Amino acid sequence: MSERRFFQFPHLNFKIWILAAGRSISQIGTGFTLFYAPIFFVNQVGLSATTVGIALGSGSISGIVGRFLGGSFSDSQWWGRRKTLLLSAAISAIADVVLALTYNFPMLVIGNLLMGLGIGLYWPATEAAVADLTTIEQRNEAFAITRLADSIGLGLGVVLGGASIAFSGNYRTLFIIDGISFLVFFAIVYVAISETYQFHERQRDPSRGWLVALSDRRLIIYSIVNVIFTTYVSQIQSTMPLYFKNFVSGRGFSPTIISLIFSWHIVFSALCQLPVARFLNRFSRIEALIFSLLFWGVGFILVWLTGISTTHALVWAILALGVLAVATVAYTPSASALVVDLSPPSLRGIYLSINSQCWAIGYLIGPPLGGWALDRSPSFAHGFWLASAASIGIGILILRSLNRILKSER
Numbered sequence: 041m042s043e044r045r046f047f048q049f050p051h052l053n054f055k056i057w058i059l060a061a062g063r064s065i066s067q068i069g070t071g072f073t074l075f076y077a078p079i080f081f082v083n084q085v086g087l088s089a090t091t092v093g094i095a096l097g098s099g100s101i102s103g104i105v106g107r108f109l110g111g112s113f114s115d116s117q118w119w120g121r122r123k124t125l126l127l128s129a130a131i132s133a134i135a136d137v138v139l140a141l142t143y144n145f146p147m148l149v150i151g152n153l154l155m156g157l158g159i160g161l162y163w164p165a166t167e168a169a170v171a172d173l174t175t176i177e178q179r180n181e182a183f184a185i186t187r188l189a190d191s192i193g194l195g196l197g198v199v200l201g202g203a204s205i206a207f208s209g210n211y212r213t214l215f216i217i218d219g220i221s222f223l224v225f226f227a228i229v230y231v232a233i234s235e236t237y238q239f240h241e242r243q244r245d246p247s248r249g250w251l252v253a254l255s256d257r258r259l260i261i262y263s264i265v266n267v268i269f270t271t272y273v274s275q276i277q278s279t280m281p282l283y284f285k286n287f288v289s290g291r292g293f294s295p296t297i298i299s300l301i302f303s304w305h306i307v308f309s310a311l312c313q314l315p316v317a318r319f320l321n322r323f324s325r326i327e328a329l330i331f332s333l334l335f336w337g338v339g340f341i342l343v344w345l346t347g348i349s350t351t352h353a354l355v356w357a358i359l360a361l362g363v364l365a366v367a368t369v370a371y372t373p374s375a376s377a378l379v380v381d382l383s384p385p386s387l388r389g390i391y392l393s394i395n396s397q398c399w400a401i402g403y404l405i406g407p408p409l410g411g412w413a414l415d416r417s418p419s420f421a422h423g424f425w426l427a428s429a430a431s432i433g434i435g436i437l438i439l440r441s442l443n444r445i446l447k448s449e450r
Contacts, residue, residue, distance in 0.1 A: 053173040060189035062228035069221025071197015072214040080211040088354030093411025097147040099156030100404030106160020111393020114165045120235045124165035129226035136357035137217030163396035168389045171380045172236040183373035195306035202299025266436040270402025279410025305361035325378035326443040333432040335367035340429035347422045
Protein backbone atom coordinates (compact mmCIF):
# COMPACT_ATOMS: atom_id res chain seq x y z
CA MET A 41 0.00 0.00 0.00
CA SER A 42 1.47 3.35 -1.02
CA GLU A 43 2.00 6.12 1.51
CA ARG A 44 -0.50 8.27 -0.41
CA ARG A 45 -3.18 5.56 -0.24
CA PHE A 46 -2.41 5.06 3.45
CA PHE A 47 -3.50 8.63 4.28
CA GLN A 48 -6.05 9.20 1.48
CA PHE A 49 -9.69 9.73 2.41
CA PRO A 50 -11.98 6.86 1.31
CA HIS A 51 -14.86 7.20 -1.15
CA LEU A 52 -18.04 7.09 0.93
CA ASN A 53 -21.69 8.12 0.67
CA PHE A 54 -21.94 11.92 0.96
CA LYS A 55 -24.39 11.57 3.88
CA ILE A 56 -21.57 10.09 5.97
CA TRP A 57 -19.49 13.20 5.35
CA ILE A 58 -22.42 15.44 6.36
CA LEU A 59 -23.02 13.38 9.47
CA ALA A 60 -19.29 13.51 10.26
CA ALA A 61 -19.30 17.31 9.89
CA GLY A 62 -22.24 17.60 12.28
CA ARG A 63 -20.57 15.29 14.78
CA SER A 64 -17.37 17.35 14.59
CA ILE A 65 -19.25 20.54 15.44
CA SER A 66 -21.05 18.94 18.39
CA GLN A 67 -17.77 17.50 19.63
CA ILE A 68 -16.19 20.97 19.66
CA GLY A 69 -18.67 21.85 22.38
CA THR A 70 -18.02 18.57 24.19
CA GLY A 71 -14.28 19.29 24.11
CA PHE A 72 -14.98 22.54 25.96
CA THR A 73 -16.24 20.60 28.97
CA LEU A 74 -14.92 17.05 28.73
CA PHE A 75 -11.59 17.36 30.53
CA TYR A 76 -12.39 20.46 32.59
CA ALA A 77 -15.65 19.45 34.29
CA PRO A 78 -14.01 17.25 36.99
CA ILE A 79 -11.45 19.97 37.77
CA PHE A 80 -14.17 22.65 37.95
CA PHE A 81 -16.57 20.76 40.18
CA VAL A 82 -13.78 19.59 42.55
CA ASN A 83 -11.53 22.64 42.74
CA GLN A 84 -14.03 25.50 42.30
CA VAL A 85 -17.48 24.24 43.29
CA GLY A 86 -15.89 22.37 46.20
CA LEU A 87 -17.22 18.84 45.79
CA SER A 88 -15.03 15.83 46.60
CA ALA A 89 -13.46 13.74 43.84
CA THR A 90 -15.60 10.77 44.90
CA THR A 91 -18.79 12.86 44.82
CA VAL A 92 -18.00 14.23 41.37
CA GLY A 93 -17.14 10.72 40.16
CA ILE A 94 -20.51 9.47 41.42
CA ALA A 95 -22.31 12.37 39.73
CA LEU A 96 -20.50 11.80 36.43
CA GLY A 97 -21.20 8.09 36.71
CA SER A 98 -24.91 8.78 37.32
CA GLY A 99 -25.21 9.83 33.70
CA SER A 100 -24.59 6.21 32.80
CA ILE A 101 -27.79 5.20 34.59
CA SER A 102 -29.94 7.34 32.31
CA GLY A 103 -27.54 6.42 29.51
CA ILE A 104 -28.57 2.79 29.85
CA VAL A 105 -32.22 3.83 29.45
CA GLY A 106 -31.29 6.12 26.55
CA ARG A 107 -29.39 3.41 24.73
CA PHE A 108 -32.26 0.97 25.17
CA LEU A 109 -34.67 3.53 23.72
CA GLY A 110 -32.15 4.59 21.08
CA GLY A 111 -31.80 1.04 19.76
CA SER A 112 -35.56 0.46 19.74
CA PHE A 113 -36.33 3.85 18.19
CA SER A 114 -33.64 3.44 15.51
CA ASP A 115 -35.15 0.14 14.32
CA SER A 116 -38.73 1.47 14.56
CA GLN A 117 -40.62 2.57 11.46
CA TRP A 118 -42.28 5.33 13.52
CA TRP A 119 -38.98 6.85 14.69
CA GLY A 120 -35.92 5.74 12.74
CA ARG A 121 -32.33 6.96 12.92
CA ARG A 122 -33.02 10.62 12.02
CA LYS A 123 -35.71 11.44 14.58
CA THR A 124 -33.71 9.68 17.29
CA LEU A 125 -30.70 11.88 16.53
CA LEU A 126 -32.85 15.02 16.70
CA LEU A 127 -34.29 14.02 20.08
CA SER A 128 -30.80 13.28 21.37
CA ALA A 129 -29.45 16.71 20.39
CA ALA A 130 -32.37 18.53 22.00
CA ILE A 131 -32.04 16.71 25.34
CA SER A 132 -28.26 17.19 25.41
CA ALA A 133 -28.64 20.94 24.90
CA ILE A 134 -31.06 21.13 27.86
CA ALA A 135 -28.56 19.16 29.97
CA ASP A 136 -25.87 21.78 29.33
CA VAL A 137 -28.18 24.54 30.55
CA VAL A 138 -28.64 22.64 33.82
CA LEU A 139 -24.88 22.03 34.21
CA ALA A 140 -24.13 25.70 33.56
CA LEU A 141 -26.41 26.58 36.51
CA THR A 142 -25.06 23.88 38.85
CA TYR A 143 -23.80 24.84 42.31
CA ASN A 144 -24.45 21.64 44.28
CA PHE A 145 -24.46 17.87 44.06
CA PRO A 146 -28.22 17.37 43.26
CA MET A 147 -28.06 19.76 40.29
CA LEU A 148 -24.88 18.07 39.07
CA VAL A 149 -26.65 14.71 39.16
CA ILE A 150 -29.70 16.08 37.28
CA GLY A 151 -27.50 17.60 34.59
CA ASN A 152 -25.58 14.38 34.14
CA LEU A 153 -28.75 12.28 34.07
CA LEU A 154 -30.08 14.44 31.21
CA MET A 155 -26.75 14.35 29.39
CA GLY A 156 -26.58 10.58 29.79
CA LEU A 157 -30.06 10.22 28.30
CA GLY A 158 -29.16 12.39 25.32
CA ILE A 159 -25.90 10.55 24.66
CA GLY A 160 -27.63 7.21 25.12
CA LEU A 161 -30.15 8.04 22.39
CA TYR A 162 -27.39 9.31 20.11
CA TRP A 163 -24.96 6.42 19.75
CA PRO A 164 -27.14 3.56 18.47
CA ALA A 165 -28.77 5.89 15.94
CA THR A 166 -25.56 7.40 14.56
CA GLU A 167 -23.70 4.06 14.39
CA ALA A 168 -26.68 2.40 12.68
CA ALA A 169 -26.84 5.23 10.13
CA VAL A 170 -23.15 4.75 9.27
CA ALA A 171 -23.70 0.99 8.88
CA ASP A 172 -26.73 1.59 6.62
CA LEU A 173 -24.68 3.73 4.26
CA THR A 174 -21.66 1.43 3.85
CA THR A 175 -20.63 -1.98 2.58
CA ILE A 176 -18.75 -4.51 4.71
CA GLU A 177 -15.48 -3.52 3.06
CA GLN A 178 -16.06 0.21 3.67
CA ARG A 179 -17.29 -0.11 7.23
CA ASN A 180 -14.04 -0.02 9.20
CA GLU A 181 -12.87 3.11 7.38
CA ALA A 182 -16.32 4.72 7.57
CA PHE A 183 -16.39 4.31 11.34
CA ALA A 184 -12.81 5.63 11.40
CA ILE A 185 -13.90 8.74 9.48
CA THR A 186 -16.71 9.53 11.92
CA ARG A 187 -14.35 8.97 14.83
CA LEU A 188 -11.83 11.22 13.07
CA ALA A 189 -14.50 13.92 12.93
CA ASP A 190 -15.10 13.41 16.65
CA SER A 191 -11.38 13.73 17.35
CA ILE A 192 -10.98 16.91 15.30
CA GLY A 193 -13.96 18.50 17.05
CA LEU A 194 -12.75 17.44 20.48
CA GLY A 195 -9.25 18.72 19.76
CA LEU A 196 -10.52 22.15 18.77
CA GLY A 197 -12.84 22.18 21.76
CA VAL A 198 -10.10 21.30 24.26
CA VAL A 199 -7.75 23.94 22.85
CA LEU A 200 -10.42 26.64 22.78
CA GLY A 201 -11.72 25.58 26.19
CA GLY A 202 -8.26 25.81 27.72
CA ALA A 203 -7.73 29.23 26.12
CA SER A 204 -11.10 30.41 27.44
CA ILE A 205 -10.26 29.29 30.98
CA ALA A 206 -6.81 30.89 30.82
CA PHE A 207 -8.34 34.16 29.58
CA SER A 208 -11.48 34.45 31.71
CA GLY A 209 -11.33 31.67 34.31
CA ASN A 210 -15.08 31.16 33.73
CA TYR A 211 -15.79 27.43 33.49
CA ARG A 212 -19.57 27.88 33.30
CA THR A 213 -19.39 29.51 29.88
CA LEU A 214 -18.01 26.24 28.54
CA PHE A 215 -21.31 24.46 29.21
CA ILE A 216 -23.26 27.16 27.34
CA ILE A 217 -20.99 26.75 24.30
CA ASP A 218 -21.46 22.98 24.49
CA GLY A 219 -25.24 23.45 24.45
CA ILE A 220 -25.03 25.70 21.39
CA SER A 221 -22.99 23.05 19.57
CA PHE A 222 -25.76 20.51 20.14
CA LEU A 223 -28.29 22.94 18.66
CA VAL A 224 -26.09 23.33 15.58
CA PHE A 225 -25.91 19.53 15.25
CA PHE A 226 -29.72 19.41 15.54
CA ALA A 227 -30.00 21.90 12.65
CA ILE A 228 -27.58 19.95 10.43
CA VAL A 229 -29.45 16.66 10.93
CA TYR A 230 -32.84 18.35 10.44
CA VAL A 231 -31.82 20.06 7.19
CA ALA A 232 -29.31 17.70 5.57
CA ILE A 233 -29.87 14.11 6.78
CA SER A 234 -32.79 12.05 5.56
CA GLU A 235 -33.74 8.68 7.04
CA THR A 236 -31.05 6.11 6.14
CA TYR A 237 -32.89 2.87 6.84
CA GLN A 238 -35.46 1.34 4.48
CA PHE A 239 -38.11 -0.22 6.69
CA HIS A 240 -40.05 -3.27 5.58
CA GLU A 241 -43.78 -3.76 5.91
CA ARG A 242 -43.23 -6.89 8.01
CA GLN A 243 -40.76 -5.35 10.41
CA ARG A 244 -39.55 -7.52 13.28
CA ASP A 245 -41.25 -6.78 16.62
CA PRO A 246 -38.73 -4.70 18.69
CA SER A 247 -39.28 -6.81 21.80
CA ARG A 248 -38.52 -9.93 19.78
CA GLY A 249 -35.41 -8.22 18.44
CA TRP A 250 -34.10 -7.65 21.94
CA LEU A 251 -34.63 -11.32 22.76
CA VAL A 252 -32.68 -12.35 19.67
CA ALA A 253 -29.80 -10.01 20.51
CA LEU A 254 -29.63 -10.95 24.19
CA SER A 255 -29.57 -14.64 23.32
CA ASP A 256 -26.63 -14.18 20.92
CA ARG A 257 -23.73 -15.74 22.84
CA ARG A 258 -21.14 -14.04 20.63
CA LEU A 259 -22.56 -10.60 21.37
CA ILE A 260 -22.74 -11.22 25.12
CA ILE A 261 -19.12 -12.42 25.32
CA TYR A 262 -17.98 -9.44 23.27
CA SER A 263 -19.97 -7.09 25.54
CA ILE A 264 -18.04 -8.27 28.60
CA VAL A 265 -14.70 -7.28 27.12
CA ASN A 266 -16.20 -4.11 25.67
CA VAL A 267 -17.06 -2.93 29.19
CA ILE A 268 -13.35 -3.24 30.00
CA PHE A 269 -12.49 -1.05 27.00
CA THR A 270 -15.05 1.61 27.87
CA THR A 271 -13.94 1.70 31.49
CA TYR A 272 -10.45 2.45 30.18
CA VAL A 273 -11.72 5.28 27.97
CA SER A 274 -13.59 6.80 30.91
CA GLN A 275 -10.35 6.97 32.91
CA ILE A 276 -8.77 9.21 30.27
CA GLN A 277 -11.68 11.63 30.39
CA SER A 278 -12.62 11.66 34.08
CA THR A 279 -9.74 10.42 36.25
CA MET A 280 -6.57 11.28 34.38
CA PRO A 281 -6.99 15.10 34.23
CA LEU A 282 -7.49 15.26 38.01
CA TYR A 283 -4.58 12.85 38.56
CA PHE A 284 -2.30 15.08 36.50
CA LYS A 285 -3.50 18.14 38.39
CA ASN A 286 -3.22 16.80 41.94
CA PHE A 287 -0.82 13.82 41.99
CA VAL A 288 2.09 14.55 39.68
CA SER A 289 5.26 15.27 41.65
CA GLY A 290 5.56 18.86 42.77
CA ARG A 291 2.44 20.99 42.41
CA GLY A 292 0.97 19.01 39.53
CA PHE A 293 0.38 20.24 36.01
CA SER A 294 -1.36 23.59 35.50
CA PRO A 295 -4.71 23.76 33.65
CA THR A 296 -2.85 25.15 30.62
CA ILE A 297 -0.42 22.21 30.56
CA ILE A 298 -3.28 19.75 31.03
CA SER A 299 -5.08 21.41 28.11
CA LEU A 300 -2.00 21.04 25.92
CA ILE A 301 -1.44 17.40 26.92
CA PHE A 302 -5.00 16.38 26.09
CA SER A 303 -4.99 18.49 22.94
CA TRP A 304 -1.94 16.49 21.88
CA HIS A 305 -3.83 13.27 22.68
CA ILE A 306 -6.79 14.27 20.53
CA VAL A 307 -4.74 15.68 17.65
CA PHE A 308 -2.56 12.56 17.57
CA SER A 309 -5.74 10.45 17.65
CA ALA A 310 -6.97 12.32 14.59
CA LEU A 311 -3.68 11.84 12.76
CA CYS A 312 -3.60 8.12 13.59
CA GLN A 313 -7.26 7.33 12.89
CA LEU A 314 -7.15 6.44 9.19
CA PRO A 315 -3.59 4.98 9.09
CA VAL A 316 -4.33 2.70 12.05
CA ALA A 317 -7.71 1.65 10.59
CA ARG A 318 -6.08 0.76 7.28
CA PHE A 319 -3.20 -1.05 8.97
CA LEU A 320 -5.67 -3.13 11.00
CA ASN A 321 -7.76 -3.97 7.91
CA ARG A 322 -5.28 -6.77 7.20
CA PHE A 323 -6.19 -8.42 10.52
CA SER A 324 -9.45 -9.78 11.91
CA ARG A 325 -11.61 -7.58 14.16
CA ILE A 326 -10.58 -9.69 17.17
CA GLU A 327 -6.87 -9.31 16.42
CA ALA A 328 -7.35 -5.55 16.08
CA LEU A 329 -8.96 -5.40 19.52
CA ILE A 330 -6.10 -7.41 21.08
CA PHE A 331 -3.68 -4.96 19.45
CA SER A 332 -5.61 -2.15 21.16
CA LEU A 333 -5.48 -3.85 24.57
CA LEU A 334 -1.69 -4.15 24.40
CA PHE A 335 -1.42 -0.42 23.79
CA TRP A 336 -3.78 0.30 26.69
CA GLY A 337 -1.48 -1.65 28.98
CA VAL A 338 1.63 0.24 27.88
CA GLY A 339 -0.20 3.56 28.13
CA PHE A 340 -1.31 2.97 31.72
CA ILE A 341 2.23 2.06 32.74
CA LEU A 342 3.41 5.37 31.25
CA VAL A 343 0.73 7.24 33.24
CA TRP A 344 2.10 5.56 36.39
CA LEU A 345 5.61 6.71 35.45
CA THR A 346 4.24 10.25 35.00
CA GLY A 347 2.93 10.28 38.56
CA ILE A 348 6.01 8.84 40.31
CA SER A 349 8.66 10.62 38.26
CA THR A 350 10.50 13.47 39.98
CA THR A 351 11.88 14.66 36.63
CA HIS A 352 10.57 14.57 33.07
CA ALA A 353 6.97 14.00 34.21
CA LEU A 354 5.70 16.01 31.24
CA VAL A 355 7.63 13.81 28.80
CA TRP A 356 6.10 10.67 30.31
CA ALA A 357 2.63 12.25 30.13
CA ILE A 358 3.06 13.12 26.45
CA LEU A 359 4.23 9.58 25.69
CA ALA A 360 1.35 8.11 27.71
CA LEU A 361 -1.33 10.11 25.92
CA GLY A 362 0.25 9.28 22.55
CA VAL A 363 0.17 5.54 23.23
CA LEU A 364 -3.39 5.77 24.59
CA ALA A 365 -4.41 7.62 21.43
CA VAL A 366 -3.31 4.63 19.33
CA ALA A 367 -5.11 2.29 21.74
CA THR A 368 -8.34 4.26 21.37
CA VAL A 369 -8.32 4.61 17.58
CA ALA A 370 -7.55 0.90 17.21
CA TYR A 371 -10.49 0.05 19.45
CA THR A 372 -13.43 2.24 18.38
CA PRO A 373 -13.91 1.46 14.66
CA SER A 374 -12.98 -2.22 15.09
CA ALA A 375 -15.51 -2.64 17.89
CA SER A 376 -18.38 -1.01 15.98
CA ALA A 377 -17.57 -2.93 12.79
CA LEU A 378 -17.47 -6.23 14.71
CA VAL A 379 -20.94 -5.63 16.19
CA VAL A 380 -22.36 -4.78 12.75
CA ASP A 381 -20.79 -7.99 11.39
CA LEU A 382 -22.54 -9.97 14.14
CA SER A 383 -25.96 -8.34 13.67
CA PRO A 384 -28.77 -9.11 11.22
CA PRO A 385 -29.47 -5.98 9.09
CA SER A 386 -32.95 -5.57 10.60
CA LEU A 387 -31.50 -5.51 14.13
CA ARG A 388 -28.54 -3.19 13.67
CA GLY A 389 -29.99 -0.54 15.94
CA ILE A 390 -30.60 -3.00 18.77
CA TYR A 391 -27.22 -4.72 18.43
CA LEU A 392 -25.47 -1.35 18.35
CA SER A 393 -27.57 -0.29 21.32
CA ILE A 394 -26.12 -3.20 23.31
CA ASN A 395 -22.67 -2.20 22.11
CA SER A 396 -23.40 1.33 23.29
CA GLN A 397 -24.74 0.04 26.61
CA CYS A 398 -21.20 -1.10 27.30
CA TRP A 399 -20.18 2.56 27.20
CA ALA A 400 -22.87 3.41 29.73
CA ILE A 401 -21.70 0.60 32.02
CA GLY A 402 -18.04 1.53 31.56
CA TYR A 403 -18.77 5.14 32.45
CA LEU A 404 -20.88 3.97 35.40
CA ILE A 405 -17.88 2.01 36.72
CA GLY A 406 -14.96 4.18 35.62
CA PRO A 407 -15.47 7.67 37.12
CA PRO A 408 -16.53 6.50 40.61
CA LEU A 409 -13.73 3.91 40.64
CA GLY A 410 -11.15 6.47 39.56
CA GLY A 411 -12.47 9.11 41.97
CA TRP A 412 -12.37 6.60 44.81
CA ALA A 413 -8.74 5.71 43.97
CA LEU A 414 -7.74 9.39 43.92
CA ASP A 415 -9.36 9.96 47.32
CA ARG A 416 -7.03 7.37 48.86
CA SER A 417 -3.31 7.84 49.53
CA PRO A 418 -0.91 9.01 46.77
CA SER A 419 0.70 5.55 46.61
CA PHE A 420 -2.74 4.00 46.11
CA ALA A 421 -3.56 6.51 43.36
CA HIS A 422 -0.28 5.69 41.59
CA GLY A 423 -0.87 1.94 41.93
CA PHE A 424 -4.30 2.31 40.34
CA TRP A 425 -2.66 2.69 36.92
CA LEU A 426 -0.54 -0.45 37.36
CA ALA A 427 -3.67 -2.41 38.27
CA SER A 428 -5.39 -1.04 35.16
CA ALA A 429 -2.43 -2.16 33.03
CA ALA A 430 -2.55 -5.68 34.50
CA SER A 431 -6.28 -5.98 33.75
CA ILE A 432 -5.69 -6.17 29.99
CA GLY A 433 -4.85 -9.87 30.51
CA ILE A 434 -8.51 -10.53 31.31
CA GLY A 435 -9.61 -8.80 28.11
CA ILE A 436 -7.16 -10.76 25.97
CA LEU A 437 -8.40 -14.09 27.39
CA ILE A 438 -12.03 -13.17 26.65
CA LEU A 439 -11.22 -12.07 23.09
CA ARG A 440 -9.34 -15.30 22.39
CA SER A 441 -12.38 -17.24 23.61
CA LEU A 442 -14.67 -15.25 21.31
CA ASN A 443 -12.31 -15.82 18.39
CA ARG A 444 -12.54 -19.59 18.88
CA ILE A 445 -16.35 -19.38 18.78
CA LEU A 446 -16.34 -17.29 15.58
CA LYS A 447 -13.91 -19.67 13.87
CA SER A 448 -16.04 -22.68 14.82
CA GLU A 449 -19.06 -21.10 13.09
CA ARG A 450 -17.34 -20.60 9.75
